[in-house]
Amino acid sequence: MILETLRELGQYSLSLLRAAGGMVVFLGTTVFWAFIPPFRLRQIIRRISFIGVKSTLIIILTGAFTGMALGLQLFYTLRRFGAESMLGPAIALSLLRELGPVLSALMVTGRAGSALAAEIGIMRLSEQIDALEAMAINPYRYLMVPSLIAGMIAFPLMTCIFNVVGIYGGYLVGVKMLGLGPGVYWVEMEHLVDLRDITDGLYKSVSFGVIVTWVCSYKGFFTGYGAEGVSKATTEAVVLSSVLILAWDYFLSSLMV
């Protein structure tokens, strides 16, 4: 009984290790081919549109409501300490350093990451990836590298949009609805927010772009059979990407503090 449990545990650990190893090799291969010309600019632009442009609306909506909720919560919390004037910097720092990169990455994962995994999965099932290989075209170069580069470009851009919209959302609630002076909101923000707060957030979002495109492409590339296989691959891609984003965010935050 104990031996049986131990054996099952061992097998499970080995399969996890094998899967993790496979993912690392997949990323390594993609990164290797990313440095080998020709560089597929048209494909990269297509992917930026797929990952970024088509996620803009959802990012604007999420950013606006996040900023507004932050404005509302922080205003009343800060008022308890007589520190309403700190609303601007509090919102800006929360968004720039944490919420902007993380929430925008999670939203893009939900919209574009799942679509990426499903698209590549369907390409695998309908033999389109085999067709690429049969035409002597490396699928890593044609599919994975453009997605990876597009993710590294689109994610920080989405984060920037999220941050700007979020700050204006906080302004709308704090200044226009709750009566804080507009000068206080902007001036305190200017005093307390450093360039490093912005760049740290953007570094995070670049790494989230790598994580999401890597995980989602991998899950799609090695999808199971049929509709169930693609559905499972898509779900796993979104769940694993989201967990990795949060874990990696904590790790980076602890380094950047």
Add this chain to the structure above:
Amino acid sequence: MIDICDLYKSFNGQEVLRGVSLRIERGELLALIGMSGYGKSVLLKHIIGLMKPDQGQVFIDQQDICQLKGKGLEDMRTRFGFLFQGGALFDSLTVFENVAFPLREKTAMKEAEIEARVLFELEQVGMAGAENKNPAELSGGMKKRVALARALVMDPEIMLFDEPTTGLDPVTTSLIQRFIRQCHERLGFTGMIVTHEIPKIFEIVDRVALLNQGRIAEVGTPDQIRKSTRPEVAQFISGATEGPIEWQ
């Protein structure tokens, strides 16, 4: 030209190929017939190196494709054309872009030359005028014809057809088979057709091979296959349900 030597392949412990050996001469058109799920498509994918065997070799002009990697494998594959069962057209590209794809990726041809070439190939398969359509707008037969145009656009030395006419009406089937024969005569490629179109396929191929129980049970000219006294060949051609061929 193509020499398959003692090829074995299994999936999750289930043996699909159990020592397949087959030789295809240069310029020959061979039909591979056999029961569904007996590994015909798997064999085809081994020939182009999309699958690696558990054991055995596939020689293309004395070069074992199973041992090739990287640039060597890429160079070898540029000699092939492959028509996939479902067409495998790229959903995100139009019909024109699909056929132009290998030319844009693998040649230095100018756009005007590519356009002329693509339009010629599409006309050959009776798909002129469909250049701007998306694969989703095409019927099964139309997809196969576009895929055929894409597979032939690079003038391959070796053509592999995976069930080119399955699921098509008899007229389209005859048209595609006739087109394959015409292309074979025009381009002189070495070809292998996986098919269930019996006896229609006998009219266009040079030889026929029957894959049964993971091995080549019989190879011969269409006439030899028709007259074969081997029970499994006779059963397969007649479509009889009773006989040595086991249904899996």
